Amino acid sequence: MTGAVPLQAYLLLSAVIFTVGLYGVLVRRNAIAVLMSVELMLNAVNINMAAFSRFITPQAITGQIFAIFVITVAAAEAVVGIALVISIYRARDTIFVDKINIMKW
Amino acid sequence: MPKNETVSFFAQWAIFAGLSAVMILASWCVVSLKNIVHAALCLAVTLVGVAGIYIFLHAEFLAAVQILVYVGGVIVLVLFAVLLTQRLSGHAIRLSNEQAPAAFFVCASFMVGMLYVLRKAEFHRSFVKPASSVTETGKQLLTTYVLPFEVASVLLIAAMIGAIYFIQKENPGEKKQ
Numbered sequence: 651m652t653g654a655v656p657l658q659a660y661l662l663l664s665a666v667i668f669t670v671g672l673y674g675v676l677v678r679r680n681a682i683a684v685l686m687s688v689e690l691m692l693n694a695v696n697i698n699m700a701a702f703s704r705f706i707t708p709q710a711i712t713g714q715i716f717a718i719f720v721i722t723v724a725a726a727e728a729v730v731g732i733a734l735v736i737s738i739y740r741a742r743d744t745i746f747v748d749k750i751n752i753m754k755w
Numbered sequence: 756m757p758k759n760e761t762v763s764f765f766a767q768w769a770i771f772a773g774l775s776a777v778m779i780l781a782s783w784c785v786v787s788l789k790n791i792v793h794a795a796l797c798l799a800v801t802l803v804g805v806a807g808i809y810i811f812l813h814a815e816f817l818a819a820v821q822i823l824v825y826v827g828g829v830i831v832l833v834l835f836a837v838l839l840t841q842r843l844s845g846h847a848i849r850l851s852n853e854q855a856p857a858a859f860f861v862c863a864s865f866m867v868g869m870l871y872v873l874r875k876a877e878f879h880r881s882f883v884k885p886a887s888s889v890t891e892t893g894k895q896l897l898t899t900y901v902l903p904f905e906v907a908s909v910l911l912i913a914a915m916i917g918a919i920y921f922i923q924k925e926n927p928g929e930k931k932q
Contacts, residue, residue: 674786676858
């Protein structure tokens with residue numbers, strides 16, 4: 651495979667998915683949906699990493715290694731985030747982020 | 756260009772375009788569907804699409820990791836969390852806050868900025884044959900990147916212990932009376 655699709659196409663795809671995820675983070679009320687949107691954004695970044703690794707430095711796969719670490723941290727973030735959400739749900743009986751305003755100044 | 760290569764050229768573009776369309780549609784569903792369970796399933800579709808993009812980019816190991824960690828782990832976790840808080844995900848409840856227009860404006864301007872940068876940017880594409888993903892990743896992870904690799908394992912243990920601590924009941928010593 652010689653790579654018919656140029657780098658810009660991957661970057662564009664990643665930008666679109668990142669933007670959609672950003673919209674979800676800003677708009678959703680359900681905390682779990684916010685977490686899912688964050689996962690979308692992280693995946694968009696990972697597409698960028700893999701694309702740059704393939705097109706700019708095909709021999710050194712630093713981008714792919716970085717993407718693996720991003721995936722690891724994203725998994726840890728999902729675990730802790732969901733544990734917090736469930737704990738908040740137990741304590742306050744809601745997971746709507748605009749209702750969880752006890753620390754809002 | 757020989758006929759075979761032309762066919763492969765169009766096939767690659769067709770696969771890429773199809774995959775991208777599915778991923779963008781599914782990610783839009785993630786942020787807009789009323790039913791959170793359906794949104795989580797759409798997130799799974801998007802993540803599988805990302806794995807497909809990785810295979811397209813000769814990052815086979817990354818694709819395997821993506822399927823294992825995201826589709827096998829994170830999605831199951833999210834579905835569990837959704838089911839544990841299911842009572843709140845009914846249809847009658849308003850699902851987006853009142854800042855949707857402002858958020859839309861922010862996202863649109865971000866997208867315009869990205870398009871501007873993408874049009875201006877020049878990349879020095881290298882035409883070297885790509886390294887084998889699995890072999891090279893294994894080598895690099897255990898030589899150059901061995902310290903971050905070990906730190907990542909500490910991070911995972913910390914996340915696991917932290918999650919268990921958050922999830923447990925208030926007084927684990929006292930059983931229900």
